[in-house]
Amino acid sequence: MVTTGASAEEVEQAWADNKLAQVLYHDWEAQTYDEKWSISFDERCTTVVRDRFMHVLEATRRPDESLPYGRVLELGAGTGFFALNLKLAGLVDEVHVSDLSPGMVEAAKANAQRLGFEIDGRVADAEHLPYEDDSFDLVVGHAVIHHIPDVEAALREVVRVLRPGGRFVIAGEPTTIGHWYARHISRATWETATRVSRLPPFRSKWAREQAELDESSRAAALEAVVDLHTFDPAELAAKARRAGADHVGTATEELTAAFAGWPIRTFEYAVAEDALGFGWAKFAYGSWRRLMRVDAVLGRVVPQRFFYNVGVTGTKPLR
Ligand SMILES: C[S@@+](CC[C@H](N)C(=O)[O-])C[C@H]1O[C@@H](n2cnc3c(N)ncnc32)[C@H](O)[C@@H]1O
Incomplete structure (x- = not known):
């Protein structure tokens, strides 16, 4: 936790107060978040986000529901x-x-400004949203x-701030089974890649500095503190219904793509930064996209709970 720049006192409190841990961890992560997750605001990420959003939306989209949505709120x-x-x-x-x-709010506003967009940004806890009832067409x-x-409390807040008939789309959440295999695959990749890259024939080109490896391990330990849940798709849908939503549906993604994507991403962290060039990045992204198409077909026969990512959508009942 030393790497977060938080005071020793804050760190002590964070173990007892998970919300404070979330703030400290994500404030620290905000400085390098886009680089860490290869986030960009261009054709590549726009395609990923559009496909993911539409995939979840289509689970229960009504024929009369037209795009684009007007007033939109994003949580977290x-x-x-x-x-x-x-x-x-x-x-x-x-x-x-x-x-x-x-x-994170500052980083989002800075990205919006660079893109020439005027947006509103607020520091807010999703369990207690500081917005009026019935005020958004879409919450994402x-x-x-x-x-x-308390996921159900946050979903109740989502329903409260939506206008009657408004829609929510929540995507990119880990399933329980997906999280289990991703964790095991990543751990095995990390152990193998860090050991092999330190062997004499590879060391000069591939090995990462020990200090960087230690920092990655500390970050992984902190992630375990802030990652609170994994989801079974059917239980997530039940939570949304209990929170008052209508037309609830779930959609899942990434099965073979997760089996390839997690080792690729972990390998990238485990070896020296400049060992992998543009050709690797192109190969990694291209493979992931191709496997996502395979998974779209598998989605017709494989039960949802085996995929890595789950999304949930629904609407606020019309009064
Ligand atoms: C893994 S990041 C995802 C950020 C972004 N949605 C994305 O996909 O790149 C999770 C975000 O949730 C935020 N967060 C954690 N707990 C929250 C809460 N109770 N209310 C609102 N945001 C929260 C964190 O600060 C962090 O920015």
Whole structure:
């Protein structure tokens, strides 16, 4: 936790207060988040975000539901990956981002400014949203609800701030089975890659500095503190219904893509930064996209709970 720049006192409190841990961790992560996750605001990420959003939306989209959505709120927006790329894709109009971490809200606003977008950004806890009832046409979230202690309370807030008939799309959450295999595959890749890259024939080109490896291990340990949940798709849908949503549906993604993607990503962290060039990045992204297409076909026969990512969508009942 030394790497976060938080005071020793804050670190001590963070073990007892998970929300404080979330703020400290994500404020620290905000500085390098886009680089760490290869986030960009261009054709590559716009395509990923549009496909992911549409995949979840189509689970229960009504024939009369037209795009783009007008007033849109993102929960736990981080640096704006989802909402800003949705805006670039032309799927949303007026963007409001919120996040528990002030550092993330600042990063999202800075990214929006670079893109020439005017957005509203607020520091907000998804369990207690500082927005009026019935005020958004769409609420989105990406890779966020697994960090929230009371997921059902956050979903109730989502329903409260939506206008009657409004829609929510929450995507990119880990399934319970997917998280299990991703963790095991990543651990095995990390052990193998860090050991092999230190052997004499590879060391000069491939080995990462020990200090960098130690920092990656500390970050992984912190991630275990802030990652609170994994989801069974059917149970996630039940939570959304209990929170008051209608037309609830779930959609899953990444099966073979996760089996390839996790070792690739872990390998990238485990070896020296300049050992892998543009050709590798092209190969890694191209392979992941091709496997995503395979997974779209597998999705017709393989049960949802075996995929890595789950999304949930639904609407606020019309009064
Ligand atoms: C894994 S990041 C995802 C960020 C972004 N949505 C993305 O996909 O790149 C999770 C985000 O959720 C935020 N977060 C954690 N707990 C939260 C809460 N209770 N309310 C709102 N945001 C929260 C974190 O600060 C962080 O920015």
